[in-house]
Amino acid sequence: MVEARGLTKTFTRKKELVEAVRGIDLHVDAGELVAFLGPNGAGKSTTLRMLTSLLRPTAGTATVAGFDVLTQPDEVRARIGYIGQGNAAGHSYRVLDELLNQGRFYSVPKPTAQQRAAEVIEAFELSGLEKRTVASLSGGQRRRLDVAMGLMNQPALLFLDEPTTGLDPHARANLWQHILALREQTGMTMLLTTHYLDEADSMAERIVLIDHGEVIADATPEALKRQYADDAVTLSLATSPTGAGEVAGRARALLPDSVTDVTESVTPAGAVELVLRTANGPELVPPLLGALAGSGLTVQSTDVRQASLDDVFLNLTGRSLREEAA
Structure with missing residues (x-):
């Protein structure tokens, strides 16, 4: 589902070259849930933005859902869902309207979009909120709406960039309950970045640790803890x-x-x-x-x-992911 080789991104900031991502290799099979872990500025979000064709790589290659992110970005975007760190819905718009508009962006026929909106509204417990403006929703409701919008095109691959940051523990657990139920039903591939180690440990089948724009470890949570902690x-x-x-x-x-x-x-x-x-x-x-x-x-x-994943990262980098998250 994802194949990247030597993926690199550099920026020029105040006339200085910043190497945000340094030659990342990544392979994700269909149906996997893979988590990216790393401190702030490690290159996680930059990597996701390159894989979703939102940011052009400086060097390297990547195919997503079978299409090249450089030469076939439209084909890539048509087959993925992307949940960014910020809220996607316009604050002055109504919940149902935003879902239907998202369907229109993907050229989903109107009857299909209406049916799909009803499905995600039920799946993410948004019933009764259809006519509410986004600004009137709670933080947990807005985040569930973000995920619902990312699913309107029924993507084969869902990118989740710190989806539960800022949510209280109950809202986090509630959102993950919905996401995992959906994954069980559809077999959807998911690529996740998070600072919450319990999420990565309990839900991801594989963890990719990134530091200074490079992959420093790639294995199951249990294998990482056995090897490095x-x-x-x-x-x-x-x-x-x-x-x-x-x-x-x-x-x-x-x-x-x-x-x-x-x-x-x-x-x-x-x-x-x-x-x-x-x-x-x-x-x-x-x-x-x-x-x-x-x-x-x-x-x-x-x-x-x-042993915890934080122990693993501390032993590999000398830094604590828990401290970074705080």
């Missing part, structure tokens, strides 16, 4: 009369080879705290607790924090 297991052990050092030494002797790093400290309450780095935190804990108890050590508390 560790789980953290925190054990709090009661101190024995022989001292914290003796307790820590006995505990360390029982750790399996899967533990790659150990940080040791003593809490203000006098307990020995060990933070273990491992690739399999949940699987490690039960047998380890049994071994510690069998050796006479008392575990006061245990905590497992599984």
Whole structure:
């Protein structure tokens, strides 16, 4: 559905050359949901704008839905939906009118457009709002309308550029419920940019990490976390009369080879705290607790924090996506 090779975009800003995208290669199969992750200015939105033919690449090639973005932009646009970061609908226009106008832009016959508008109004819970102006809608309603407008031409491929930014958690969950239900029904291909790591982790089948205009990793969420990050297991052990050092030494002797790093400290309450780095935190804990108890050590508390996509990005770039989003 998407094939890009050496996709590059440079700008001249205040007489200086800015390399926004530096030779990106990308392959997206039909039916995939692929997420772009990266900090602000990494090149995510610029890449999407090139793939949707809104921005001409400086170098490289790309085909989208089987058509060349440089030589066949009209064919590309006819087959995609694009949900940008800003609201697409005019604030003074009515909801139903905007949907029907969107159908006209794509030369959808009027009866078909009316039927399609009714379908997306129901699918995205916009019923009863048809005659309301866009300005009178809530933020979540406007965003659902944006997605509905992007679907009026029944695209084979939907681009979503930070679709839930600015929405409260309930509105975010509601919007994704509608999008995923639609995808399940149609098998639509989706290309997503987002700063919300939970969205990418739980919904995308593949994640492309971008930094400084380059792809630095491309794999499933689980594969990325296995390769570039560790789980953290925190054990709090009661101190024995022989001292914290003796307790820590006995505990360390029982750790399996899967533990790659150990940080040791003593809490203000006098307990020995060990933070273990491992690739399999949940699987490690039960047998380890049994071994510690069998050796006479008392575990006061245990905590497992599984590796996250933010850990992956922090390890690869030295920056946190959560901090970037904030």
